[in-house]
Amino acid sequence: MAVMTSRNVAKTLGAGALLLVAPGCMSGARNLGAATTPVGTTEVGVSVNTLAFERGRERAYLPNPELTFRKGAGENWDWGGRLTLLGLELGTRHRLVDHSPWTLSLAPSAGVWYVPVTNNSTEPVNFRLGAQALVDYRLGRRWTLTGGASLMGGLAGPLTVFQGRFNGASVLVSPGGSLGVAYRLSPSLELRAEGGLEFPFDVREGRRQPGG
Template identity: 80%
Template structure:
């Protein structure tokens, strides 16, 4: 039931004018295992007529829930995101998964100061190519719909709100330091489109993640 609900419609609340790293591969966390990670990301976005860069540290976790899916989340300086990851295909050296997610974010640093509250619905497709037992390359493609508006949206007043559609992509590479420890580098971009006003400035991200696993004790 939980899996059906997530795939049928998940509310993803994420920055409408900032790009965010997923820091994920396609391989799901095994049942009975908890995965914890620490990420150091940099976000590039439009500020006035120039590009600006902002550090965005992150704590993330995932927990194996079934043979082909897991669930987890991440906490950053700007908000919280929760989601699931579902493995659809696994073959020799390849794994393909989809990852819907949901969160809430506060974004005070964009050009439009009337849009600090961002709510977003979307999903990401992830493809792993395992070079060998230590090296894995991950390609990602994402698409999302977002609501970006003022704090008064919580009071039912939506003046200055915008609806956004944001396709994007990412490329990452992971190195397994040990059976329970991984280092991952990732870079990516998003291209936001305002439903009424057209395309906005492309945003991007890059960062490193150190992730480790532990077996849950019953």
């Protein structure tokens, strides 16, 4: 993830948008650390993700590039989101504890997106609302380990939900977790590798296959 002034944001957004060549749903990993963006600074990142999910009796994989952005809004909070070709999630991040080497933050978010897979347990339209707790542990000047725990509630259904018809829609509760490691190449550039899992539960029909 790159940290830069607002003058460079438009150029970076344009370059990142070129990578948004495949539709995809939001991943379980949020590609976020617990440290909030400094006031007056904008962070822009490009994530090259892959979603793994059950399709019938086989495991399927879906490319899911994402463009992320964060804007420092206060001493202990920022706002931002992530964008795919057919999805958008927006939220804030609030730093609750910052005591070296630990940082703890809470990141509520809301999102909507289209899932381009078809099986008996996947609806194309998804609305979600929830939050993630993030914990950073700084291993050194360049390395940071990040753990996350999330709880998301959502509505998933067919395209007719946009017409106010909710037949076939499902109410989902999805606890999840993530683990990542970040390496800071320079004061304005960071690389992050992260994996995440979610365990969706249909309020009416019970547990579904996990995704990650």
